[in-house]
Amino acid sequence: MSLRLDDIHHAYGPKQVLRGVSLEVAPGEIVCLLGPSGDGKTTLLRLVAGLEPLQQGRISLGGRVLAAPGEDVPPESRHVGFVFQDYALFPHLTVADNVAFGLRRIPRGDRGWRVAEALARVGLEAYAQSWPHQLSGGQQQRVALARALAPRPEALLLDEAFASLDARLREQVRDDTLHVLQQAGIPALIVTHDAEEAMFMADRIALMREGRVVQLGTPEQLYLHPATPFVATFLGEVNRLPARIRQGAAETVIGAAPARGLPEGSAAELLLRPEGLRVMEAGTSGCALAEVQACRLLGATTLVHMAVADGEGGVLHLHARLPPGARLSRGDRVGVALDPERAFAFPSETS
Structure with missing residues (x-):
């Protein structure tokens, strides 16, 4: 019953x-x-x-x-x-x-x-x-x-x-x-x-x-x-990235993700899960350049703090969760991109 x-x-x-x-x-x-x-x-x-x-x-x-x-x-x-x-x-x-x-x-x-x-x-x-x-x-x-x-x-x-x-x-x-x-x-x-x-x-x-x-x-x-x-x-940690809607996608400095229903050209915010931030070798095609600020083993995952240029003279601070074997040091340069399956676009609260 x-x-x-x-x-x-x-x-x-x-x-x-x-x-x-x-x-x-x-x-x-x-x-x-x-x-x-x-x-x-x-x-x-x-x-x-x-x-x-x-x-x-x-x-x-x-x-x-x-x-x-x-x-x-x-x-x-x-x-x-x-x-x-x-x-x-x-x-x-x-x-x-x-x-x-x-x-x-x-x-x-x-x-x-x-x-x-x-x-x-x-x-x-x-x-x-x-x-x-x-x-x-x-x-x-x-x-x-x-x-x-x-x-x-x-x-x-x-x-x-x-x-x-x-x-x-x-x-x-x-x-x-x-x-x-x-x-x-x-x-x-x-x-x-x-x-x-x-x-x-x-x-x-x-x-x-x-x-x-x-x-x-x-x-x-x-x-x-x-x-x-x-x-x-509320369901978990996210990275917040400013975005702009172009041709149905929310474009950010580290890549784009689908943004259904948001007006063309409008300001948006992309919320990205830490496990959806892909980390690769610096210079990898299609990746933005990031600098590692800290790398901490948390048991089942490794948490990496990184800084990425926001394209307007400032810096975005991002977190990535990687498998426990990842070994990065402060000051390392890496390439970053996003997994669109772990990214969610919403209208910008300031737009």
Whole structure:
């Protein structure tokens, strides 16, 4: 069954935080609500869970209305699981008792194996009688996930569930959680402000800004085909190059890329992903000359800072991401060109 949100509006006093959000999450699908802090993502989760009263719009799950004008199903009757940012584990209860907390309506004889099933799903069977303070942050997150899954919800909500974990642990816990969600086969809605996390977890991303969904699509669609400069920059680092539209292309000092729909002769801005900046030997045909300012190995990639003449007496500072074997030194001269598949043209904000 799918989770459906139709034309959701919400305000806190005079401040409008949601402005007509419509979204459907299919059975087994993971959708990430991505965007800056304060743009209504957590409020949307709380409305779905029934923790905030719906002011305008409609929320339904499997065709059953959860909230609409004049209708409001209580949170405990919505069959929606919620994993909070701080996990909200009870320190005076064991792991097993924390997981069992949401099973009060289940017959006592069934609770034990429901708890065991939920803990097995997250790989914590051996910690049933442990206390929350005895667990690592990642283990606490998995207990919270087990507690949300134990009642067998029809949809699952996660609010910044990995934010408090350190970077190395976060990767492992995200990977574990992804497998659990895929096995659960229910619609999952995840809030995050981390673009990399959204691209890792999501089947689709709903990028929000000022209470609206500005682009909805797969991670590939948002990363490679951003609808606006905001989308392009939020999904990853970009180089900004001034451009001029000529014969349907945005021309820059390092090459041209398609610019569909922009007026001939108009000023534009080309946003170029660092991995789309090609680096070759100085003097290579079709390449602009650049000077290396720094070269740093970052593990999986090498980040190269370069300076290129902008054609008007100034300098453009560009970043390139290259394979880890690249070895360049400050002062080296190289040729640079752009990959049009990683370049996005938009009207210039100053035009």
